[in-house]
Amino acid sequence: MRVPSRSPGQRPGPPAAPARRRPRGPVRPSAANGPDLDAYRAAVAELLVEVGALAGASSTKARQVLIDQRLREPAIAAVLDNTPQGLIGARETLLLEMARYQPNARSSAVDLTALVRIYLLSRIDVMWWRDASTFVTDTEVHHSVDLVDLEWLRRRDLLRFRYTEQPRTLVGRGVRALRRRVLPDTTPRTAGLLFRRARREVVALLNDIGREFVAATPAGTPPLWVTSLVRSAEHQYRLRRLGYAAMLPSGHCLGWAVDLEMEWFGRFGVRDTLAGLLLNRQRTGEINVVDEGQAWHVCLAPSATARLRRAYEAEMGI
Template identity: 75%
Template sequence: MRVPSRSPGPQPGPAVASTAPTRRLPTAAGRHPVPGRPDLAAYRAAVAELLVEVGALADAPSTAARQVLLDQRLREPAIAAVLAATPQGFVGARETLLLEIARYRPNTRSSAQDLTALVRIYLLSRIDVLWWGDTPSFGTDNQVHTSTELVDLEWLRRRGLLAFRYQEQPATVLGRGLRALRRRLLPGAAPHTAGLLFRRARREVVALLNDLGREFALATGPGTPPLWVTSLARSAEHQYRLRRLGYAAMVPSGHCLGWAADVELDWFHRFGARDTLAELLLARQEAGELNVVDEGQAWHLCLAPAARRRYRQAYEAEMGV
């Protein structure tokens, strides 16, 4: 199977036609650069080549050589064009990446298990920022909880309007204890994730995940659990908390802009469905709907601006609004 930029049945709910293209072939927007905009296919290809070289220089004695490599490769037109178009600009994006590398310490919590993964996550997540950099971030937890731009997933779940699953983070010591007990008694019954701190998302992202959940269910059939979402909108305040805990939480982030989500991948190995889900995500990236970043256990998704209107219409049709 391809990897992004490196060499029981459906949930109940109303029957809604998929918003995905019928054959899921790459569209012109997915394959060809738009005049005046960076070529994202060329960017992803250049990042893939860079990652091979970074992997060969990931040891501590190669620090100086690695910095020289990054200085040279980040200036290549395909990469420089994307970084220059982000709100930080080329210099800001480059300095941020070098600082992330200097501060990097491997740990079991982080999705960046090595320096190569850190560089991959940072560079590919800049596409999110390129797309949505003019969107105000949700700065505080309270802004996420109260924003009218976001909807409550629990309200939708109770009405059978979601084609995917999630679990919330336990809010108390007792809740965390019960979660740990359940994992011991039923190992593998659910993904090993902390769960959602914020069960809120933009309407377009809900429609995207519903559409993806339905497509995944059709591709796998009975016996495979529904699509599992591990992260949605979150605040910049929480992003910095995650960074202090050692997670590879990039700043700025598509999550803090409300346009990103993370979906579980590794857990679906148990059901022989991981590769199927990966292929569905990559096909949507090629079609220009998504940015996809392999973060290991979970993959990061960001909705493309070109797909925003279609998914907003899909949400309103599904919810009858």
């Protein structure tokens, strides 16, 4: 069983593909038949071994030569060529990310190997959704008709997963901090959602995984926990300035990616169970998974959207 990647911590300002305004009318997802993703993931895994062997500060030039050579290999180039930046743009962005990388407490990229892994595996997301347009601003996220309000669904008991929102006031942040001190492990240690909105297909996916997780775990296990959903590019840059791992382009800014809590479920002995469920879905081609340590990044594949849209409408009685 191949374990996916961990995430990076970046500084602001990498060369990213320009965020595109949302076009009028529906956007067609990329074709289902594309590069061999198993071969791509295997090639990335081999590259990571070599990056790890060149981890020292004195190996900067050698790492650059390695990246130049390995990204041009057919299995890797086939994916990167099909992203909005193309092979050359992806290479330049990765090298800049590596040059600017500095580990910090907020970043889930514990080292350069993790940085390279998260970047390259997350390119599957942007290859899949290369024709989708970015949610550029917070306002676009709040007002998009393509997204639904999770709180409306939660109050009607239509969600099979949990989340928490970011406190909006000083009082709210104080209450959150007090609760963590008094009851430190009752919920995951996460900042919470800035946007409690999601695509309908993503809601159906999370409900599906949530039900499967309940069926596979002992009674009393907490439900699936979502730590991040859709983000605007504006917010993605804010996260970068704060030192968080926030790649650009990102499946989050397209509305098709989510982050799921993993580490906290180790307290209940079910982390590996959840990991297995996610990796099984990746093997079927339904999702792309990237191990980011505390949370795993999950992006929905275009080929699964039609089924999940039907599932959402059936669940909601539409």
